[in-house]
Amino acid sequence: MSAWTKVGNTNDFASNMGGCVKVNNKQIAVFNFKKNDSWFAVQNECPHKQQMVLSRGIMGDLEGAPKVACPLHKHAFCLKTGKHLSDGDISDLTIYPIKVENDEVFLRVD
Amino acid sequence: MGKERVVVIGNGMVGAKFCERLLEKETNKEFEIITFCEEVRPAYDRVHLSEYFGEKGIDELTLKPLNWYQENGITIFLGDRANKIDREKQIVYSEKGESVKYDYVVLATGSYPFVPPIPGVDKKGVFVYRTIEDLDAMMDYAQSATNCAVVGGGLLGLEAAKAAQDLQLNSHVVEFAPRLMPRQLDTDAGEVLKKLIEDRGLQVHLNTATKEIIGEEKVEGMLFNDGEKLDVDMVIVSAGIRPRDDIAQESGLEIGPRGGIQVNDNLQTSDPKIFAIGECALHEGMIYGLVAPGYTMADVVAQQLAGHSAVFTGADMSTKLKLIGTDVASFGNIEPKEGTFEELTINDPYRGIFKRLFITEDGQRLLGGILVGEADEYGQLLQLYLNEMKLPENPMQLILPASDGEAVGGGVEDLPDGATICSCENVTKGDICCAIEGGAQTIPDLKSCTKAGTGCGGCVPLVTDLLKYKLKEAGVEVSNALCEHFDFSRTEMYEIIRATGIKSFDELIHKHGKGTGCEICKPTAASIFASTWNEPILTQPHLQDSNDAFLANIQKNGSYSIVPRIPGGEITPEKLIILGQIAKEYNLYTKITGGQRIDLFGAQLNELPLIWRELIDAGFESGHAYGKSIRTVKSCVGSTWCRFGVQDSVGMAILIEERYRGIRSPHKLKSAVSGCTRECAEAQSKDFGIIATDKGWNLYVCGNGGMKPRHADLLAGDLDDETLIKYIDRFLMFYIKTAERLTRTSVWLEKLEGGLDHLKDVVINDSLGICNELEEQMEYLVNTYECEWKNAIEDPEKAKRFRHFVNSDEKDENLVFKLEREQIRPATDKEREELAKI
Structure with a gap:
């Protein structure tokens, strides 16, 4: 199992918005909700049209579960499970373990 | 009594429908259903086949998934064609060697392309x-x-x-x-x-x-x-199509002279144990090539097998469909005998609309009709025809565009309970009313309990009207909640924000909503905040939609395009050169837009602030091409140069564009000013358009190009400059105040109670007594304008967001461009794949 990689300090990431980081040559979208200080990491590529854009989507929730909507065609994905939530046959997202310690953000990417 | 075995030959739309219908029938008989399907997958929606090229996959087109057949005890042989019926021994044989004994056979073999x-x-x-x-x-x-x-x-x-x-x-x-x-x-x-x-x-x-x-x-x-x-x-x-009657022919069943399996009113072939339904059946010399009659036939046979009596007496060939984005509908008799009818026609080449009704000479009954370009009235007209209802006094009203007059009588409430609303599934008005009284409150509810609207979908508008009417009658409030986080419509949210002075989304959702918001309520609230308080939109960047979030238009590959404002389309050579130099420096694809501006494509996130720094230094400002706001005010060259022009259209266009620039609205707004009646600026296709006259200006409103073009209506004529601006102020603020989210002015007007007359009354006569408020709000917006891009690059916190990676200054290596006609364009998927291989 790979080790935790530091991707920045918490104040590098704007609240209630996504940010993209590069780890092991992979693009990963990091999201944080200010309300309950929760953090999520998923692949940055939207599986619908294979573009690196998810970190630029609008965040929100579906019946309490955190989600992001792709800025290109508004396909929504659950940030907790990676599951595709909109209509159509589109694959789910890969999710990555993320943790915050002493205001530093860490990801584990295989 | 044991189970009766029914072999259904053909698993197309009609064959599958028959299986479904037979299972549903109330009867004390028991059936074992076995079906042969020549294709490798179970029945799918052939009516919407062209959607396979668009968004829909095979799963969405499939009528019933394979496990539905299993769960209902239906044996389905996929990829196997039944090729012979031994009528004496009552056995069906297949290509792959199956032999199945039967009590009844239902032939639903469909047709093949000729x-x-x-x-x-x-x-x-x-x-x-x-x-x-x-x-x-x-x-x-x-x-x-x-x-x-x-x-x-x-x-x-x-x-x-x-x-x-x-x-x-x-x-x-x-x-x-x-x-x-x-x-x-x-x-x-x-x-x-x-x-x-x-x-x-x-x-x-x-x-x-x-x-x-x-x-x-x-x-x-x-x-x-x-x-x-x-x-x-x-x-x-x-x-054209030809009935697939080969198996019937080989089995010695009677075939029509030009093909088709001969059936009687019970849909029995010449062998009473064998039925034929759908496109393969020949009834009274007719082959029915539409799905609705096929479904009716399926039901007639299912009824009979279940022990009830039922006959097929022909079917209505009325049809409504969307062809290449154009509504086309035809119903009843469109070639009535000469001298027995009157004809009413609307043929509007400007709007691309053709409507023709054939009416009995006494004007009492509808015989048939054709609608092209717009067929919203189809449901209502079909009902008038099928139920032989008496027509209103002035039947022309039935096909007049809605904006030309009040709503026409003879709506859904006047239909008899027995009227068939959904002809695919044979659902009557009474059935739907029953379901609504039984608790159905939405279209999906109605679809699942009555099946209305699940076939061709042509009746959905009518079902929606009926639902609204019944709910209103029952006093049920129809929810117009924006999304799960707010129980309000956009209009209500607008009033709340204005009345409470709330300026932040966190406060709004905390006090008046629940959860953390979503891609619907966040941009809506952001737009209202901007329309009300006019703070630069990146003050709350997390609320902004795809384009607004980075003050640029996101393109298919995630790069952005940049459109500086060029008011009225007037630009100095110096500024034109600067645009060229910047495009060259950043290698941007350059195109002239329909709105008389210049669009620079292919900029990456980190380049946006750099490019805008140069643009602003050269005197440009944001063009708001990314916003739901005023885009451009197009103009012709006007009286300054043109020998026909009667007013200075360029001057007026610049004045208007600079007055309303940056104002956020429920949807984008386009405008144009023409210098004379020749209308070179195409003002009548805009949300608000101005045409010069000898005496001043004519103001047209609520036009649209786009998906559903609409010619603008004249709001007021021969206005002086001051009155023109006053009326536009009022019109725009009234729209911003009352339109639902993402509703263009054209649609807004069509839904506005009282229509154009009401709008004129509000804007010209101040019938609601709100014009002072509207003008003051507009004055506030005009006075508080600032360029969002200037604001963004001068604020280090806002500028910081314009980079692809948080933890690196690298660019997105996934962005690949190719050269075409000497400029860049996004690489196609195939090209990207090939590059990845290297």
Whole structure:
């Protein structure tokens, strides 16, 4: 199992918005909700049209579960499970373990 | 009594429907259903086949998934064709060697595409349009093709032409008859449809017979009887259908003289144990090539097997569909006997609308009709026809555009309970009312409990009207909540924000909503905050939609385009040169927009602030092409130069564009000013358009190009400059105050109670007493304008967001461009894949 990689300090990431980081040559979208200080990491590529854009989507929730909507065609994905939530046959997202310690953000990417 | 075994031969839409119907019937009999399906997948929606090229996959088109058959005890043999019936022993045999004993057989073998014996029709690149396999093969072939001709301009032919267009091919329709859709349209209607279709980029060749399809091995062109040649590399043949009656023929059943399995009113073939339904059946000399009659037949046979009496007495061939983005509908008798009818016609070439009704001489009853370009009235007209209802005094009102008059009588509430609303599923008004009284409150509710609207979907508007009417009657509030986080409509949210002075989303959702928001309520709230308080939108960047979030237009590959404001389309050579220099420096694709501006494409996130720094230093400002706000005010050159112009249209366009720049609204706003009645600026297709007159200006409102074009209506005429601006102020603020989210002015006006007369009353006569408030709010917005881009690059916190990676200054290596006509364009998926291999 790979080790935790530091991707920045918490104040590098704007609240209630996504940010993209590069780890092991992979693009990963990091999201944080200010309300309950929760953090999520998923692949940055939207599986619908294979573009690196998810970190630029609008965040929100579906019946309490955190989600992001792709800025290109508004396909929504659950940030907790990676599951595709909109209509159509589109694959789910890969999710990555993320943790915050002493205001530093860490990801584990295989 | 044991189970009776029913063998259904053919698992198309009608065969599958029959299985479903037989299972539903109340009866003390028990059935074992066995069905043969020649194709490798169970029945799918052939009516919406062309959507396979768009968004829909095979799963969405499939009517019932495979496990539905298993769960209901139906044995289905996929990819196996039944090829013989031994009627004496009562056994059905299949190609793969199955033999099944039966009590009854239902033939639902459908039809096959008729391919005329044109020389060369067997060449590579000639297709028919019927099955998923046909479509897959077309998609494959289309990759290396550019021009495609469809032989046949009927309903299916036009569908096929649309499919070819979706495959990025130049599409031609070749029709032998002198008009399109000869069975459903008359000459005039065909002419209108032809024009509409040509406007969408298809080429139509009428009166044209194909002599030969030429080419070595594969299609290289077509030769017509008149000697003309057409260069195409793909051909789709859609010259009609023929019933598939081969198995019936081989089994010795009676066949019609021109094909089709002969059936009586019970839909029995010449063997009473064997029924035929759908497109393979010949009833009273008719083959029914539509799905609704097929479903009716399925029901008639299911009824009888279940022990009830039922007969088929023919079916209505009325139809409504969307062809190449154009509504086309036809119902009843469209060729009544001469001297027995009157004809009412609307033929509006400006809006591309044709409507014709055939009415009895005494004006009492509807005989039939044709609608092209707009068919919203179809449901209502069909009901008037089918139920032989008495027409209103002035039947012309039935087809007049809604904005020209008050709502017409004879709405859904006047229909008898027995009126069939959904002819695919045979659902009456009474059935739907019953379901609503039983608790159904939404269209999905109604679909699942009555099945209305689940077939062709043509009745959904009527079902919606009925639902609204019944709910209103019952005093049930129809929810217009924005989303799960707010129980308000946009209009209500607008009033809340204005009244409470709330300026942040966190406070709004905390006090008036729940959860953390979503992609619907966040941008809506952001737009209202901007329309009310006019703070720069990146003050709350997390609320902004795709484009607003980075003050630029996101493109298909995630890069952005930049459109600086060029008010009225007037630009100095110096500024034009600067745009060129910047485009060169950052290697941007450059294009002139429809709104008389210049669009620079292909900028990456980190380049946006750099480019804007240069633009702002050169005196440019944001053009808000990314916002739901005023885009451009297009103008003609006007009286300053033009020898016909009567007013300075460029001056007025600049004044208007600079007055309303940056104002956020429920949807984008476009405008134009023409210097004379020749209307070169196309002002009547804009949200608000101004046309100069000898005495001043005419103000037109609520026009639209786009998906559903609408000619603007004259709000007021011969206005002086000051009154013109006053009326536009009021009009825009009234729209911002009362429109729902993402509703253009054209749609807003159509839904506005009281229509244009009401709007005139509010704007001109201040009938609501709100004009002071509207003008003050507009004055506030005009006075607090600042360029969002200037604000963004001067604020380090806002500028910080414009980078692709948080933890690196690298660019997105996934962005790949190719050169085309000396400029960059996004690489296609294929090109990106190939690059990845290297």
